[in-house]
Amino acid sequence: MESLRVINLGVETGGKKILENVNLYVKEGQTFILFGPNGSGKSSLLSTIIGHPNYKVFQGRITFRGEDITSLPTNERVRRGIGIAFQNPPKVSGVKLIDVLRYCARVAGMSEEDAEKKIEEYAKFMGMEDMLNRAVNDGFSGGEVKRSELLQLMLLNPDFVMLDEPDSGVDLENITIVGKAIKRILERDKPQEKRKKSGIVITHTGHILDYIDADYGVVLFNGRVSCIGDPYEILEHVSKYGYEACIKKCVERRDAQ
Amino acid sequence: MSPENVEKDVAERAKEVGVEFDSSRRAASFLQVDQETVFSYGWLEGVEVMSIREAMEKYGWVKDYMWKIVKKSEDYDDFNGYFIRALPNCKIEIPVEACLYLKRVRTQKVYNLVIAEEGSELNIISGCTSHPGSAGMHLGVSEFYVKKGAKLTFTMIHNWDPDVEVKPRSGAIVEEGGVLISNYVLLSPVKYVKSYPTAYLHRGARGSFTSLVVAYEGSTIDIGNKAVLKEDSSADVISRAISRGGRIVSRGHICGEGKGCRGHLECRGLMLSEKGSILAIPELEARHPEVNLSHEAAVGKIAEEEIFYLMARGLSRDEATSAIIRGFLDVEIKGLPEFLKKEIDRAIEMVGEDLM
Numbered sequence: 139m140e141s142l143r144v145i146n147l148g149v150e151t152g153g154k155k156i157l158e159n160v161n162l163y164v165k166e167g168q169t170f171i172l173f174g175p176n177g178s179g180k181s182s183l184l185s186t187i188i189g190h191p192n193y194k195v196f197q198g199r200i201t202f203r204g205e206d207i208t209s210l211p212t213n214e215r216v217r218r219g220i221g222i223a224f225q226n227p228p229k230v231s232g233v234k235l236i237d238v239l240r241y242c243a244r245v246a247g248m249s250e251e252d253a254e255k256k257i258e259e260y261a262k263f264m265g266m267e268d269m270l271n272r273a274v275n276d277g278f279s280g281g282e283v284k285r286s287e288l289l290q291l292m293l294l295n296p297d298f299v300m301l302d303e304p305d306s307g308v309d310l311e312n313i314t315i316v317g318k319a320i321k322r323i324l325e326r327d328k329p330q331e332k333r334k335k336s337g338i339v340i341t342h343t344g345h346i347l348d349y350i351d352a353d354y355g356v357v358l359f360n361g362r363v364s365c366i367g368d369p370y371e372i373l374e375h376v377s378k379y380g381y382e383a384c385i386k387k388c389v390e391r392r393d394a395q
Numbered sequence: 396m397s398p399e400n401v402e403k404d405v406a407e408r409a410k411e412v413g414v415e416f417d418s419s420r421r422a423a424s425f426l427q428v429d430q431e432t433v434f435s436y437g438w439l440e441g442v443e444v445m446s447i448r449e450a451m452e453k454y455g456w457v458k459d460y461m462w463k464i465v466k467k468s469e470d471y472d473d474f475n476g477y478f479i480r481a482l483p484n485c486k487i488e489i490p491v492e493a494c495l496y497l498k499r500v501r502t503q504k505v506y507n508l509v510i511a512e513e514g515s516e517l518n519i520i521s522g523c524t525s526h527p528g529s530a531g532m533h534l535g536v537s538e539f540y541v542k543k544g545a546k547l548t549f550t551m552i553h554n555w556d557p558d559v560e561v562k563p564r565s566g567a568i569v570e571e572g573g574v575l576i577s578n579y580v581l582l583s584p585v586k587y588v589k590s591y592p593t594a595y596l597h598r599g600a601r602g603s604f605t606s607l608v609v610a611y612e613g614s615t616i617d618i619g620n621k622a623v624l625k626e627d628s629s630a631d632v633i634s635r636a637i638s639r640g641g642r643i644v645s646r647g648h649i650c651g652e653g654k655g656c657r658g659h660l661e662c663r664g665l666m667l668s669e670k671g672s673i674l675a676i677p678e679l680e681a682r683h684p685e686v687n688l689s690h691e692a693a694v695g696k697i698a699e700e701e702i703f704y705l706m707a708r709g710l711s712r713d714e715a716t717s718a719i720i721r722g723f724l725d726v727e728i729k730g731l732p733e734f735l736k737k738e739i740d741r742a743i744e745m746v747g748e749d750l751m
Binding site for chain 1: 631698699700701703705706707708709710711712715718719721722723724725727
């Protein structure tokens, strides 16, 4: 079943075109890995899908389960089942992590009682019990930010999950927890036929692929999709030969077909 | 009259400023309407509550405390107000409440005296409010004495009408090792408020001064705190100011006079409207080389990134804005008893929606 479709998408921010002719077709149960050099438009794509007001769609559209969501406000997209873990979320002074978790649980349709239980359980799982009463992201370390973002997603329980570099700046101790959490959020711990969740994960280093498996890899380059294929193959190529060589090979192969 | 049968409309307004007239939740209760004492009731031993008029008759020494911190202006006579005193070493955890209610008079003249005797502990909720539709002036003088090793938590909640002017003048002396936690909350429309209390903190004393104010269109609010620090004392002066179209001057002044004192000023303002203004004036003054004084000030609007972030967790724009405003006002006040925090939270909760 169809989850998210990005159709011929063009996006500009601050008067500059940053994405053009982007097409993606993510089915239920599938996890995509998004590769690309800095500035290629990876984060911009996720921001556009979630509806960040600074990113204007000038062509194409985005659909979720067949519904056109291109002009919906962010919270409406979230209510329909799309969730995102940001790479660099802002601190919101005075708004505690536990407050945000309660909002997430409410949006997910949990009763107050269930919410408190789940918050406790998941916070423990993520090693965040001591952070619950801190203002969200205020003075959090790199690893804490990642864990907090994932904890929020665990409560929000989205059907389509977007993770922006969940493995960057995360030390060895944290990466195991982060990996476990992502596996759970994306249902990669379930057999293929039972998976309902789908998503896109941005990774620079590919570290996260040691903890979760993925179905497809996509390379964004200069705001366009240059390559779609096996994520492990792409990662190996990129780390050996760099992005340009990887894309060249991709194009050659495509031309040969 | 007893606290249980206060007129309904007075009781309702009083509740909005944290005054409940409920003997199970308060140590004592005092109500003054205009210049008259309606009642003063004490339900617990160890604390005395009465009108200042009665106190002046009862105790000859009361006059030794009066006008020692705040200067008496010449025409300031015929006042009434409360006298609240915790006896030595008596720890009164349940709060004492006092309500000053402006109903008919042009000018309400108040004089309050609060004494926390040596080693005592006293919590006070002082609510000042006015009858719906009233116009007038509330003049209030308050003097606070926190004796050696005593602790006083004083939370003043104001809720006025748009045509009321308020000019309180207050001062506090905190003796050796004493603690004063003073909070001021004003979240309703008012014509004009000017208040700039000064606290003198002696050796090893600790003070915390927090003000939370919202200025609506037509309101002018000029408030702040001054703390004078002697040897090894410390003070935190914290203010959160929101302009919803009104004018705010937010002052703070810490004067370090004694060796080893420490003071921190934190002044934050939030502009929710294109009208209105916030002027933050943090002042630090060192009168001894070995003082540690610091301040931080920030004034601006709500960051779009913060609203977007909460929207990405499913909140609507309005819900996100309201959550951020409530968060802005949710100041962690060190040493504030839980039930007093609840009163402040309740006041903030009520205003969250109004500001949208």
